[in-house]
Amino acid sequence: MSVESDDGAVGAPEIAAVELPASWCWAELDDLRSADERPVTDGPFGSNLATRHYTDSGPRVLRLQNIGDGEFRDVRTHISKSHFERLAAHEAREGDLVIASLGDDLPRACIVPEYVGPAIVKADCIRFRAHPEVSTEWLLQALIAPATKQHAAASLRGIGRARLGLNGIRSLPVPVPPAAEQRRIADALDERLARLGEITQLIAHARSYVTTLRKKVLLDAIPESAAWPEGWQAMTAGQAGIVDLGRARHPDWHDGPKMRPYLRVANVFEDRIDTTSLMEMDFSEGFGKYRLLPGDILLNEGQSPHLVGRPAMYKGIPEGVAFTNSLLRFRAGDEVLPGWALLVFRRHLHAGRFMREVRITTNIAHLSASRLKAVEFPVPTLDEQRRLIAETKGRLARVDALDLLLDKMEAHANALRRTLLAEAFAGRLVPQDPHDEPAEHLLKRIRVERETAEAERKAARRAAAQARRKSQSAAEQPASKASPPPAPTSRTPLSEGEQTTLPLEFTE
Structure with missing residues (x-):
């Protein structure tokens, strides 16, 4: 959070750990935006950009998948031209910054390259248009610098995937040189x-x-x-050992009298089990069924397609550990050594054998216990x-x-x-060059230009509103009544031979 002094200058944020050169100053990212009417925006949400709006060609939709850490990734998604025109407020042009507000290692950012053409940003992507006097290339590197990421990490929120949000992006502290x-x-x-x-x-x-x-x-x-x-011997995995699916997680087991650690897919890598982040659930019942024994082979049941079936051996550390239904357990039979089972499954992983058995739901590949049991399994002496x-x-x-x-x-x-x-x-x-204009002057000029442009836009909106009201008032004004023709007077001379007709009144 930056601090503004009485003269409008922006002071160092609380997290600043370095002393800046005399010609530099601290600012928030929002202080560097252009004077355009909408220089910062996130993408449309909900039904404004739904599955039905996507097409095989047309203007691009820039998503989180396009934003690398300093590089634009050319992953292509399109919408129709007519829908693009309806969402023009979210347009991203060549040279704009696109910043991820959701995911890992925030903020991630990139510059929109020329070849992208017409495009909009999707939800969780922030389009930022810098002031023309601010170097976008410099600003990109400032955003992904370690100090900026450190500040962002302290501001993240959300459960599961970390989120920074539009306001969090706009308030990021940036050290600004001339x-x-x-x-x-x-x-x-x-x-x-x-x-x-x-x-x-x-x-x-x-x-x-x-x-x-x-x-x-x-x-x-x-x-x-x-x-x-x-x-x-030509066997299947189901013949060579016992294949089991782990225990499903349930809210009722988040707390209880017999809490025990368990392994999940996030703990199991190829030939390695990471036990630095174990979770627990209540095993008042059924622990024996799901307890791991040294030599058990664990395989990822649900993963991305090329990683499903990724195996590792449990070697007894830590003790008393169970496993969830995101994993499969293979317990070798009498004719199979655990080390051999691990070797067979690693071989199948790299040969793509498991990929032939998976079923994909919501972008996650699943290797069921029944399908694993049917996979071929060689058994030498x-x-x-x-x-x-x-x-x-x-x-x-x-x-x-x-x-x-x-x-x-x-x-x-x-x-x-x-x-x-x-x-x-x-x-x-x-x-540093002592002849450079100090950054403080640059920021003041940007602020004045932005305030002037906003005042002009407000004045234009007021004038337009007044013109509309005046036009509407004129349209609603009733038409004036026509004046009746003047009545003839007695002084009007009559032509010779003309007789005057007198009106008659009849009374009851």
């Missing part, structure tokens, strides 16, 4: 972030290679069923299982080491990006 320095910062950041972007792309390509390598290791260990070695587990584990460890190295490289690149942005918006990335 206009000329804004351009210098934007140019310097553009050059440095482009190099970081190249590194990020290389890391992404390397990750793709590692994923391919991991898949090859798993497929080499367990080939397709037609190529199973002689001596391997126990000695062969041990050998393949050890051999494959060693090969996967080398792949995992590459993945870990890429994690470190990515973390280093992200840290470098955060440091770069922090330096830029503390005034330490480019030198």
Whole structure:
């Protein structure tokens, strides 16, 4: 929250942790908007933009999926031209900022590129049109800088997905340099972030290679069923072990005398269980049925299609844990080692085998217990299982080491990006020029221009309203009555031979 002094200058918000250069000052994002009639807006809600309005072509609808952290993602959604014209108040043009007000890592923002053409923003997307004297490129980086995200994180609300909201976006604190320095910062950041972007792309390509390598290791260990070695038994998952669905969650079990922790889909990753965020429910009844034992394999029952069936082994830590119906549990039979079951399921995940069994509801893929039971499951001898587990584990460890190295490289690149942005918006990335107009003067000029434009719009609206009232009053005025013709007088001379006719009155 910024503080305005008696002379109208905006002071530093309470969260400011850096001392700004003398020519800089703090402002709220809303202070930097243009003098247009509607420079800030969110998208239409409810029936104003419903499923029936979407088309295969036409003007674009910019959604949360389009807003990256500093980049525009070209995900295409369209509406009809006629409906676009009805929603013109929500239009986003080339050069506008589009800011996500819902989701993770807020605020996320991007600039609308030229090729988008006619477009509107959808709900939970804020369109912000900056004043022409404010560098949009600089403002974009200021919005996604660490200090801004830190402030936003303290202002989030909502259950489930975090929300910042229109007012939260408008009140975001921004350290404002002089206009000329804004351009210098934007140019310097553009050059440095482009190099970081190249590194990020290389890391992404390397990750793709590692994923391919991991898949090859798993497929080499367990080939397709037609190529199973002689001596391997052909079973199904239901024959090789016991498959169960976890316990459904219910409001009645949020509290109770026997609260116990449980694992859900958010805890189960490939070959890893994250126990840092466990939830609990009351198990006054039925805990034994859902209690996990060391060696149990958990698979995601509901996930995005390419992650459904993602498996991990429960190794007994923490003890006394159950599982919910967002997970499936496989408990190996006597002829199957738990490590072998994990290997088989990881192989099926990377080979896309589970994707052939899923059913999709509301964008979530589901792998039912009955469908998992029917999936093929090879069973070599126990000695062969041990050998393949050890051999494959060693090969996967080398792949995992590459993945870990890429994690470190990515973390280093992200840290470098955060440091770069922090330096830029503390005034330490480019030198200050004493001849630059101070930012305080810029903000005052923007405010005066905006107030003048608003006063002119109000005056125009008043004049239009008066003209309408005057026109309406004139239309409602009754027509004036015509004057009767004058009565003849006795002094009017008569023509020769003309006789006067006198009116007669008859009385009863």
